[in-house]
Amino acid sequence: MKIIVAIKQVPERDARIRIDAAAKWIDLTDVEFMMNESDAYALEEALLLKEAHGGEVIVVSAGPERVGKTIREALAKGADRAIHIESPDETALGSYDALGVARLLAAAIRDEQADLVLTGLQSDDLGLGQTGVILAELLALPHASLILKIEKTSEGLKVLRELEDGWFQNIELPTPAVLTIQSGNTRLRYATLMGIKKAKTKEVRRVTIADLASGPADPVVVLDHVSLPNKQRTTQLLGGSPAEAAAALVEKLRFEVRAI
């Protein structure tokens, strides 16, 4: 099975939030990056399928040069080769909306004629949760989202989909198909030393936005600005040493909330 996994590099979970000068995003100075969590699970599912049924795993990722590190991580874990859609700087991709980014991804992978395209269900930074589904429409493929398990069958795939409130559902679909993967079903592997060594020799094909785009970004949805959220409730912060803060909280829970 030939499997493509679209992965995104995102700011680390604990990254400091300072709004940048243009009020379009956070200031990326000193920000560390990591592989988007659900994309890491998508990669894991792809590697498991390859181990069970043979084939090839190709990762595709869009972003500036720094994204190369996440691509190497995926290769070190066992992906066979990669496509890096390289943006010249931090802002070039920012002018694309979800459809624009999905079009770039579709253009980069269309000729691969993969049996399966996987993405994480959403990114931890923008959280749009749409790229995989849009990609399916652009590639005219069936899709299923929020997938926890993938099973290969004689006709195609049987997948386990998460619904709300602890409900699940099995879905059968033919290949080629696009699946968006929910976090948490398997344990993620670590790259081995051998894997890290091998990754250095694996192919990373670099393509530019200009190679893939048929014109300017031309977004239909435009980010006006970002801001820090307003508080919905007034939080009383209880300060002091841990013991003082704990004592103050117990007072509140006893005499104001009357819960103890």
Added chain:
Amino acid sequence: MNSVLVFLEAKNGEVSRISWEALAAANALATGLNLPLDAAFVGDPASPVAIQGDAPRTLYAIGDPLLQAYTADGYTETYRQLIDQVKPAYVVFPHTYQVRDFAPRLATRFNQVLISDVTGLEASGDSANFIRQLLQGKLNATYRNSGDGPRFLSVQAGAFRAGAASFISPKVEPFHPRLDAAQIRTKPGEPFRASAQTVDLSSAAILVSVGRGIKEEANLPIVQELAAALGAELAASRPICDNGWLPMERQVGSSGQTVAPKVYLAIGISGAIQHLVGMKGSQCIVAINKDENAPIFEVADYGIVGDLFEVVPALTAAIRKVKS
């Protein structure tokens, strides 16, 4: 025709609460832009739903045997046809697992992009801005559309207040899409629950809920001791259950249980949207987190910014002291 069209999602013949919230959002948008409001749902035109909120002008009751079970292909094609007929300026959805499965595909069919998970909107004259959260709730972003419609948005649970029951019944119009079984490429199975629930978080008066900040499974005893001291039930955010440290049935959030206890103690939980929707109705929320900018503090009544490994044992000791 220029209108706002809102899709209501029905489960077992009953329209979900979040759909009425979407109706409220669509109504705010329609009022701001001075547009008429229409609604649509997949269901029987002979037994229309009792509207919660201001009644739409027309309620389209979509019927087709191929829509018995939800499929992305079936819903995408059906809604495409309805939108082609009604030609709305805006299409509003509740942000459910079903909507996020097909709405991006539907929007793409119109060369549009769904503005997903909207928490607020500002509409006046002929322009509208939509607010959604980024970075797991740590940042708000304001978006607007560019170019011609139809424009698509989905509304986050709990962001808009559903209206009271309407006394006015909308005009119900049946809509029959032209669907072909061959267009539906996926075969959905019956929904099922993984296992019988043995823990009922919704009946607990106090919940001690633990998140990623606990770092390791071996650290769980410190929150278990706090829960025991308080007589509370133990709950968790998704990553804890994903790691298998606590069973799934203790998970609070959109993929777990929705709770509203008297006191909810969020320990080492940053407060991603998916978690907040499951607990923000709690009467009193206490957050203990080392990051003062964590979004959990946006909904917390009391907060302690500090290291949970110091604060939680101190809290357990303080509670034991007053209880003894």
